[in-house]
Amino acid sequence: xxxxxxxxxxxxxxxxxxxxxxxxxxxxxxxxxxxxxxxxxxxxxxxxxxxxxxxxxxxxxxxxxxxxxxxxxxxxxxxxxxxxxxxxxxxxxxxxxxxxxxxxxxxxxxxxxxxxxxxxxxxxxxxxxxxxxxxxxxxxxxxxxxxxxxxxxxxxxxxxxxxxxxxxxxxxxxxxxxxxxxxxxxxxxxxxxxxxxxxxxxxxxxxxxxxxxxxxxxxxxxxxxxxxxxxxxxxxxxxxxxxxxxxxxxxxxxxxxxxxxxxxxxxxxxxxxxxxxxxxxxxxxxxxxxxxxxxxxxxxxxxxxxxxxxxxxxxxxxxxxxxxxxxxxxxxxxxxxxxxxxxxxxxxxxxxxxxxxxxxxxxxxxxxxxxxxxxxxxxxxxxxxxxxxxxxxxxxxxxxxxxxxxxxxxxxxxxxxxxxxxxxxxxxxxxxxxxxxxxxxxxxxxxxxxxxxxxxxxxxxxxxxxxxxxxxxxxxxxxxxxxxxxxxxxxxxxxxxxxxxxxxxxxxxxxxxxxxx
Numbered sequence: 192x193x194x195x196x197x198x199x200x201x202x203x204x205x206x207x208x209x210x211x212x213x214x215x216x217x218x219x220x221x222x223x224x225x226x227x228x229x230x231x232x233x234x235x236x237x238x239x240x241x242x243x244x245x246x247x248x249x250x251x252x253x254x255x256x257x258x259x260x261x262x263x264x265x266x267x268x269x270x271x272x273x274x275x276x277x278x279x280x281x282x283x284x285x286x287x288x289x290x291x292x293x294x295x296x297x298x299x300x301x302x303x304x305x306x307x308x309x310x311x312x313x314x315x316x317x318x319x320x321x322x323x324x325x326x327x328x329x330x331x332x333x334x335x336x337x338x339x340x341x342x343x344x345x346x347x348x349x350x351x352x353x354x355x356x357x358x359x360x361x362x363x364x365x366x367x368x369x370x371x372x373x374x375x376x377x378x379x380x381x382x383x384x385x386x387x388x389x390x391x392x393x394x395x396x397x398x399x400x401x402x403x404x405x406x407x408x409x410x411x412x413x414x415x416x417x418x419x420x421x422x423x424x425x426x427x428x429x430x431x432x433x434x435x436x437x438x439x440x441x442x443x444x445x446x447x448x449x450x451x452x453x454x455x456x457x458x459x460x461x462x463x464x465x466x467x468x469x470x471x472x473x474x475x476x477x478x479x480x481x482x483x484x485x486x487x488x489x490x491x492x493x494x495x496x497x498x499x500x501x502x503x504x505x506x507x508x509x510x511x512x513x514x515x516x517x518x519x520x521x522x523x524x525x526x527x528x529x530x531x532x533x534x535x536x537x538x539x540x541x542x543x544x545x546x547x548x549x550x551x552x553x554x555x556x557x558x559x560x561x562x563x564x565x566x567x568x569x570x571x572x573x574x575x576x577x578x579x580x581x582x583x584x585x586x587x588x589x590x591x592x593x594x595x596x597x598x599x600x601x602x603x604x605x606x607x608x609x610x611x612x613x614x615x616x617x618x619x620x621x622x623x624x625x626x627x628x629x630x631x632x633x634x635x636x637x638x639x640x641x642x643x644x645x646x647x648x649x650x651x652x653x654x655x656x657x658x659x660x661x662x663x664x665x666x667x668x669x670x671x672x673x674x675x676x677x678x679x680x681x682x683x684x685x686x687x688x689x690x691x692x693x694x695x696x697x698x699x700x701x702x703x704x705x706x707x708x
Contacts, residue, residue, distance in 0.1 A: 207423035227390035244331035254336035256288035264290040301370035367396035427553030460680035520557025530563040540579035561590040620654020
């Protein structure tokens with residue numbers, strides 16, 4: 192119990208700590224990939240928009256570099272959302288004329304590189320005095336003049352570091368020839384970017400590299416790991432406390448039995464008692480079974496002793512009586528000769544409270560007081576035989592019959608038969624099993640039967656399991672018996688069906704009135 196609780200309290204926060212740390216690292220990889228994809232989409236979109244403008248220049252045939260053509264180039268540049276320059280290029284890529292004239296000197300950083308569309312070329316340049324590094328985009332159709340445009344590299348990643356403060360995320364744009372279009376910021380030796388991701392365009396000779404410092408990323412989100420660990424630690428402590436609580440409840444059978452009683456898990460089973468001469472059913476003995484939620488059945492031997500020692504036997508007995516009164520009520524109401532036996536222990540005879548309880552449960556319709564048999568067990572000695580005799584007398588005055596159970600095996604012996612004034616003697620299975628096989632046991636049974644006859648007591652044999660025992664009992668004049676040779680303890684519906692089959696109630700018809708014709 193304690194090992195499991197401590198393991199949960201320690202393992203859960205440790206697992207969450209490492210799990211949240213792994214999540215933070217994964218989030219960095221996702222962020223790098225997302226940023227690279229966004230930057231690359233911006234590059235491809237800028238190229239598409241630039242090509243549209245350059246196609247318009249080609250359609251206008253603004254390649255003469257005269258005043259009208261220069262004005263046309265300026266108008267096209269002004270109308271483009273991405274281009275900073277529109278130029279007429281020579282076959283070697285040099286600028287023949289553009290919309291800005293000699294104001295900005297443009298120097299190539301790379302050759303013009305082909306794209307998936309052979310009419311489009313791209314390269315990198317440096318525009319001194321203006322936008323720094325830029326992407327050169329060229330549109331050409333056959334032998335006609337080439338038109339080129341410049342897109343500032345800062346447009347693709349406006350702030351270079353596309354992240355929250357402290358993350359130090361850098362973006363680098365490279366062309367396939369190795370030239371760099373966008374240079375990441377130099378963070379210094381302490382900012383070594385150990386997390387890197389490269390995303391390559393399928394249309395352009397362009398790759399975007401995003402990089403970051405894992406240490407900085409983790410430090411910026413250390414609160415998240417700490418919070419998750421703290422919450423997991425709290426949950427781990429709660430789970431550990433719950434484990435201890437459940438284990439203690441399971442270790443305490445009384446608490447478990449009380450919970451089972453509240454849930455209705457203790458149910459009555461009924462073992463039929465038969466007349467050995469006629470084969471008719473005389474009634475039953477109510478025996479408790481513990482039906483677990485999973486459907487398994489626990490026999491009373493596993494919990495009755497603890498129930499009697501702890502006092503749980505009192506609410507358990509009353510619950511069984513109430514269930515039997517409800518379940519058997521209609522069947523017994525139609526058959527007033529049937530008997531229903533309940534086991535009482537020595538503790539029940541310390542106070543007359545049991546008399547009041549029995550009268551309250553069986554005082555109404557259904558199972559009548561005259562159909563109730565209360566069986567006094569000999570497992571534990573009666574502390575005060577006089578008090579017990581007075582309680583038994585009150586029961587008998589109410590019409591309840593009292594039986595002495597397990598005769599010959601307990602503490603009272605013959606003295607209980609003489610002092611308590613019971614109505615029924617139940618011979619224990621121990622002697623029935625040895626009947627005819629052991630001379631001493633057979634002699635004891637014969638003596639008990641003779642004693643019951645002299646005391647005017649009814650005899651019931653318990654635990655009858657063979658037909659040879661049935662014959663031996665019949666020869667000795669025993670009429671009532673119960674045991675597996677007839678039937679095991681049955682659930683309520685099965686017992687009721689058995690009673691209805693063996694003792695059917697015939698509805699009486701009202702007398703017919705005869706009339707004279």
